[in-house]
Amino acid sequence: MTSFSDDNRRAGGGWTDDVSRNNRPRHGLISSSSVGSANRGRILQALFDLGPTSRADLARYTGVNRATISGIIQPMVDQKVLVEGDAIPANESGGKPARPLWFSEDAQPICAVLLMHDSVRSCLVSLNGEISAESEAAFPAGTSDVRVLMDVIADCVGKTLASAARPAIGIGVAAVGMIDTDKRAIVAVNLAPLLDGFPLGVELESRFGLPTSIDHHPRALLVGDRWFGLGRGRRNFAVVYTGDVLGGALFLDGHLFRGPGGAGGELGHTFVQLGGRRCKCGRIGCWETIATLGWLREEAGNIELPGAETMTAAQLGALAAQDVAAAGQLLDRYAHNIAVGIANLQQTMAPNFIILHGDVVGGGERLVTAIAKHLHELVPWRPGGEIELALGDHEDVAALRGAAGLVLSDLLHFPL
């Protein structure tokens, strides 16, 4: 029943496979010394969530003594990671003005990498979420050697890193396909089988000597939204990505949910329509069959809309805005199909806040409103269970910030 088996020790040892990436056993206790780094991480996360904040406010927010905050913050100020901003005058009740703390302009940036099946992009992301030193490269066609691809990636990353004024904190990779976050390897990429099983994270780490984090695209989007976007400061929310495929990720009770083997959040292949269409995965009635571009284009063709075979939510929205009745109806059906899966997600996990990414973003407020309307009809009301929808950032920015967020999460996410 327990997850370890006998070895040379007496009553069952061999917990070696039961440790997380930081080489400490799960079930581990809290060591006095680890309290320090954990609290450092928590304070930095609080600061991130709140924006520029004084020591006193941080102390209140985190529920600790002001002196403790000072003790933790001061070394970071000395190391020029944080800087004190201009004093904020006291309000009418008087008192010494507060000095807000924020990340220094000179703080080290993060190197973000977006790995697609046929190309790679990289850039620097500042702790304010600003993007610079972008670089991009396409994979050569017809290669049969992974090392060629790896060289292309390393070249791209190298260019970006060379532009950094200060050495980067680490490298974060958002990748298409299936990712093993623990081994930091690619499990499988449908359109680029050459990369299957390639330990990209380890490879980058050894080439550049920087801590490297890697996760798949939807989860990176979520992490980006948590650190730099609309999910900032939240304890629960979800990300849904639609496009050619449908993916999702979950932030639950203040933690990124990965699930065993990183299998959590595979929303595209949940059933919503037994006896429905056949999915690319071979099964029938997956959500992905009714809420992705494939469905939209097929339906647009059926009603003979112009440009059906390259239809997007943006174009459909434009047609609908021109009072093409059929377009408006299709947009509403698309919205309904998307809402169905979100409703299931809400019933299961109650994230209460869902950030939409991908094609949907092109549909703008009209599409979101339509989805929200259907969603409110589909989800039974619960006390305190108001549901909000929002649109994410522009696609590439979100993904790159997400890759950067992976580094922050690994760095600060309480090593308990």
Next chain:
Amino acid sequence: MTSFSDDNRRAGGGWTDDVSRNNRPRHGLISSSSVGSANRGRILQALFDLGPTSRADLARYTGVNRATISGIIQPMVDQKVLVEGDAIPANESGGKPARPLWFSEDAQPICAVLLMHDSVRSCLVSLNGEISAESEAAFPAGTSDVRVLMDVIADCVGKTLASAARPAIGIGVAAVGMIDTDKRAIVAVNLAPLLDGFPLGVELESRFGLPTSIDHHPRALLVGDRWFGLGRGRRNFAVVYTGDVLGGALFLDGHLFRGPGGAGGELGHTFVQLGGRRCKCGRIGCWETIATLGWLREEAGNIELPGAETMTAAQLGALAAQDVAAAGQLLDRYAHNIAVGIANLQQTMAPNFIILHGDVVGGGERLVTAIAKHLHELVPWRPGGEIELALGDHEDVAALRGAAGLVLSDLLHFPL
């Protein structure tokens, strides 16, 4: 964006509504003093998960120094919470024999309460999961005063507590309906609207002077399985309860998942069949419409099975065992319908291990096997993603142990 609003403090204070039940702010840091009680809790949970275990093994399992374990354990032995068992002789490699630790027979029991819409049951649960001092009472019909019901409940609990050799650690309540675990109140009970909004937890706590925990039935089942049943020691699993209604609960990454407002795990009303049957909740195609006794009995009637209107999985299984072909087919369809929802759950959260409770248990191994077969067809294969199904304990035992588990969870579940 952040969850607190301005008050008299300077840059936004008012985190008072943003604290969990133990009156510490979320986002809180770890205080040196809380490390002690947190580690105490973790060690006890490890001991629970492992069964009788020596100090040295606990030290290895939790990854800390043996001296630390001794320091934590010794006071508990002195207080007679734990006892040393007989020495386990060393194996061939020699060494001093280990003295396994376990909870003392004299350790305080937990008072478990199962609240149904028309009656209440209570009992004592030992730390070994043994049940004793059972008591039961029905609510009088036609009452319009909640206090009458409360008196019946208090009477029942009082009888159980009076039979305890040592004072109970606390009271755990598993209740039907919707529960607010933070306020420890009943939100709504369909069949007993008199109880709506009643702060049962607070009331019991003040009447008996014991810490009281309360949660709804499926989550209690899960907690019971985590402490005393098949979920023991696991970091991820789910519970699915089927009967007249369909409910579920989730244990994710080592934590019970409640979701905002306790709304997580409402699996019965996820959509699996757009355009399907109308559900009691008013919507169409809920999982509950095809995987509960209502569906089973209707279908059994359609094919004119004997005893259709009171059909259960147990009876259907018996008929199928007698080679009634139609019964075997219906059983398989029932299994398929149950598997569909589990497949969605697996896709979303990847618990990888699902414990079935309720009517399904009566269907025995044949039904589980059928469900498992469909499940493996419905869930795409993933590396390391083997899925297991299991049957829970007999219904009442599971619920009462679950109620007891709630107390343990609240007591030991790291106050971080």
Next chain:
DNA sequence: AAAGTATGTGTGAGCCTCATACAAACTAAA
């Protein structure tokens, strides 16, 4: 009988947070 191995218990060091006191900076009222 000696060497090897494993368990469990002292002891001092190191780290961390906490309570308390205090200086600094500002408001508001006398």
Next chain:
DNA sequence: TTTAGTTTGTATGAGGCTCACACATACTTT
């Protein structure tokens, strides 16, 4: 202008916890 009140941020000693190390104990093997 003076005085009291309020808030920020720092210094200091106390207390709690884990850790590494040493040591006594108990058992196996050679």
